[in-house]
Amino acid sequence: MQWITAQANPTRFLDLSRRLLPWLSAWSGIIVFGGFIWAWTKVPPDYQQGETIKIMFLHVPASWLCMFFYMMMSASALGTLVWRHPLADVSQKAAAPIGAAFTLISLVTGSLWGRPMWGTYWQWDGRLTSVLILFLIYCGILALWRAIEDPGRAARAVSVLTLIGIPNIVIIKFSVEWWNTLHQGSSVFRMDGPKMHTSMLYPLLFIAIGFTLLGITLHLAGMRAEILRRRVRTLTILEAERLDAAGATR
Amino acid sequence: MMILGPHATFIVAAYAFAVIVIGALIARIAIDTRNQTRKLDALESRGAGRRRQATQQQAATQQS
Numbered sequence: 442m443q444w445i446t447a448q449a450n451p452t453r454f455l456d457l458s459r460r461l462l463p464w465l466s467a468w469s470g471i472i473v474f475g476g477f478i479w480a481w482t483k484v485p486p487d488y489q490q491g492e493t494i495k496i497m498f499l500h501v502p503a504s505w506l507c508m509f510f511y512m513m514m515s516a517s518a519l520g521t522l523v524w525r526h527p528l529a530d531v532s533q534k535a536a537a538p539i540g541a542a543f544t545l546i547s548l549v550t551g552s553l554w555g556r557p558m559w560g561t562y563w564q565w566d567g568r569l570t571s572v573l574i575l576f577l578i579y580c581g582i583l584a585l586w587r588a589i590e591d592p593g594r595a596a597r598a599v600s601v602l603t604l605i606g607i608p609n610i611v612i613i614k615f616s617v618e619w620w621n622t623l624h625q626g627s628s629v630f631r632m633d634g635p636k637m638h639t640s641m642l643y644p645l646l647f648i649a650i651g652f653t654l655l656g657i658t659l660h661l662a663g664m665r666a667e668i669l670r671r672r673v674r675t676l677t678i679l680e681a682e683r684l685d686a687a688g689a690t691r
Numbered sequence: 692m693m694i695l696g697p698h699a700t701f702i703v704a705a706y707a708f709a710v711i712v713i714g715a716l717i718a719r720i721a722i723d724t725r726n727q728t729r730k731l732d733a734l735e736s737r738g739a740g741r742r743r744q745a746t747q748q749q750a751a752t753q754q755s
Contacts, residue, residue, distance in 0.1 A: 492696040496705045550705040557698040662720045669727035676739040
């Protein structure tokens with residue numbers, strides 16, 4: 442615990458992330474690339490959906506990650522509001538565009554999968570609508586970060602908005618059970634075990650691990666950029682104050 | 692040559708879209724990091740941080 446607290450110092454975080462990023466980038470690239478080779482060469486066409494099952498290997502990990510990053514933002518929001526930790530603000534801000542990008546991928550790939558299988562690109566059912574709402578919440582969060590200049594004030598406002606949006610994650614998860622939707626129910630994380638055949642399940646889980654590593658890599662890199670931006674902001678303000686003071690003494 | 696069947700357009704479009712979005716995300720973060728590093732280097736080379744420390748030390752000396 443003491444080690445984790447020590448790493449939460451921005452300077453130590455920069456040092457640790459600089460050492461971790463090359464390894465994380467390499468491993469996420471290898472696992473994602475290897476997973477897609479596996480999925481495209483070894484997985485047989487589905488008996489009902491044919492080759493469109495290949496879209497699942499993109500759609501499902503992206504859908505998991507859009508919720509994963511929202512939960513990460515929510516944990517960081519608590520870090521901002523309860524402990525006022527500077528790295529929690531940075532974590533929230535870096536996670537938002539990544540979560541939004543994976544939500545967009547989930548929506549678009551789902552739509553492209555839905556057209557040949559359901560006969561429509563879009564249906565206003567519980568699952569699709571709640572994921573669209575998640576995307577709009579991400580857009581709102583990104584807009585709020587841009588609207589408030591002071592990073593500390595922006596972080597507190599974003600934290601409140603993020604925590605308000607948590608029930609939507611619960612709705613996304615259970616929408617397919619609560620309502621009769623066009624979207625199929627969960628076939629991997631079920632109380633009675635996965636319904637999917639192992640020939641599809643294993644490469645899917647492999648790609649999901651790769652996507653998660655990729656997401657974490659992007660998050661760490663985004664946090665580094667944000668820490669640097671805050672240092673630039675602080676030094677710019679200090680320089681302006683110094684120039685003002687020098688001008689006043691003349 | 693892999694045969695993707697009658698829905699090849701949808702499969703290729705889904706993968707192309709994901710590659711574009713993830714590629715844009717990676718590029719955005721890489722460009723942002725490079726820009727911030729350059730700005731920080733420029734500020735530090737002008738001594739923005741060090742002069743602040745000197746001003747603080749001077750103020751502390753004057754107060755005492």
